[in-house]
Amino acid sequence: MSFLLTRLFSTDIGIDLGTANCLVYVRDLDRLVLNEPSVVVRQVNTHEVRYVGARAKEMLGKTPVNLEAIRPMKDGVIANFEVTEAMLREFIQKALRQVPWYRRLLPPRVVIAVPSGITEVEIRAVKDSSKRAGAGMVKLIEEPMAAAIGVGLPVSDPCGSMIVDIGGGTTEVAVISLGGIVYSDSIRVGGDELDEAIMQYMRKNYNLMIGVLTAERIKIAIGSAYPVRDEMKMEVRGLDMNGHVPKTVTITGEEAREALQEQVRSIAEKVHAVFEHCKPDLAADLVEHGIMLAGGGAMLVGLDKLLTEETGLPVFVADEPLNAVAKGTGLMLTEEELWDHNEN
Ligand SMILES: Nc1ncnc2c1ncn2[C@@H]1O[C@H](COP(=O)(O)OP(=O)(O)OP(=O)(O)O)[C@@H](O)[C@H]1O
Numbered sequence: 001m002s003f004l005l006t007r008l009f010s011t012d013i014g015i016d017l018g019t020a021n022c023l024v025y026v027r028d029l030d031r032l033v034l035n036e037p038s039v040v041v042r043q044v045n046t047h048e049v050r051y052v053g054a055r056a057k058e059m060l061g062k063t064p065v066n067l068e069a070i071r072p073m074k075d076g077v078i079a080n081f082e083v084t085e086a087m088l089r090e091f092i093q094k095a096l097r098q099v100p101w102y103r104r105l106l107p108p109r110v111v112i113a114v115p116s117g118i119t120e121v122e123i124r125a126v127k128d129s130s131k132r133a134g135a136g137m138v139k140l141i142e143e144p145m146a147a148a149i150g151v152g153l154p155v156s157d158p159c160g161s162m163i164v165d166i167g168g169g170t171t172e173v174a175v176i177s178l179g180g181i182v183y184s185d186s187i188r189v190g191g192d193e194l195d196e197a198i199m200q201y202m203r204k205n206y207n208l209m210i211g212v213l214t215a216e217r218i219k220i221a222i223g224s225a226y227p228v229r230d231e232m233k234m235e236v237r238g239l240d241m242n243g244h245v246p247k248t249v250t251i252t253g254e255e256a257r258e259a260l261q262e263q264v265r266s267i268a269e270k271v272h273a274v275f276e277h278c279k280p281d282l283a284a285d286l287v288e289h290g291i292m293l294a295g296g297g298a299m300l301v302g303l304d305k306l307l308t309e310e311t312g313l314p315v316f317v318a319d320e321p322l323n324a325v326a327k328g329t330g331l332m333l334t335e336e337e338l339w340d341h342n343e344n
């Protein structure tokens with residue numbers, strides 16, 4: 001079909017299909033139209049989808065027996081195809097409802113950001129799921145590249161830029177120069193592992209079982225990667241493991257930091273390892289321009305300080321770290337040559 005007709009009767013959508021959050025950008029509206037947790041609640045017996053997104057996340061750990069709350073993405077990739085597809089369908093339809101009717105006559109062209117290390121099988125799975133969820137042409141772009149573009153790093157320049165995207169499932173580090181990824185690596189450690197570390201800490205030190213949402217709240221409210229001046233405290237409610245009764249304890253910021261220490265360390269080591277793989281001139285660029293942090297994990301208090309101390313480089317946190325990848329996919333949509341090769 002001719003290029004003009006496609007442009008007129010369809011719309012272009014950029015998706016950050018994240019482990020924790022899914023964001024959708026619509027080219028014609030030039031903005032993010034949707035930002036929801038990647039969670040689905042469905043009927044246990046019929047698999048009928050009941051809630052998707054924010055409503056569904058609130059229900060994690062609280063569903064009655066006939067419902068199950070599922071996070072279909074794990075470690076940055078699809079863990080449950082059926083549920084991912086249902087979620088994507090819901091999000092794509094929701095985005096399309098915001099564009100004029102004639103822009104819905106043809107299926108949307110979709111750009112999806114995926115982790116840089118995913119396998120061919122995983123790539124196929126993302127493409128197939130998106131198509132079954134209503135997408136027309138689907139292109140995948142590597143998350144670190146999307147994040148770098150989204151935060152406005154000069155990716156096309158002959159100058160090394162370093163981006164660290166700390167998401168829910170993975171942390172990806174990448175050095176980009178001349179429009180391509182020079183080096184990238186990722187670990188399956190992100191916000192989810194930090195939450196898990198807090199849950200373990202509470203079990204070990206207080207005999208207290210807490211839910212995953214409580215752990216996330218602790219991390220965000222009082223967690224840190226580096227000592228802060230005014231350490232905070234927080235009351236935590238959970239289930240006592242001995243008596244199996246509800247119990248409340250108070251934990252301090254220092255304790256939360258201790259709980260997160262090991263995972264934070266493995267993130268810092270990944271960042272550090274980049275320099276072993278960098279050519280001298282690229283390393284020199286990084287020393288000058290520093291490291292940019294994106295993804296929700298970038299907001300962990302003191303992570304920038306810790307990484308500065310570890311690497312000796314200036315470290316910056318992106319303005320809207322949670323939106324970086326989606327913004328990048330949105331900007332990619334306007335690159336017409338992206339759509340030139342019809343390989344899928
Ligand atoms: N203020 C904060 N401090 C620390 N962590 C935070 C903060 N706000 C959000 N997070 C964490 O950020 C994570 C979500 O980040 P993000 O949306 O970038 O992940 P994602 O893109 O869905 O995951 P991935 O890229 O791994 O697939 C969650 O684990 C969340 O708990």
Ligand SMILES: [Mg+2]
Binds near residue numbers: 018019143168325
């Ligand atoms: Mg992400």
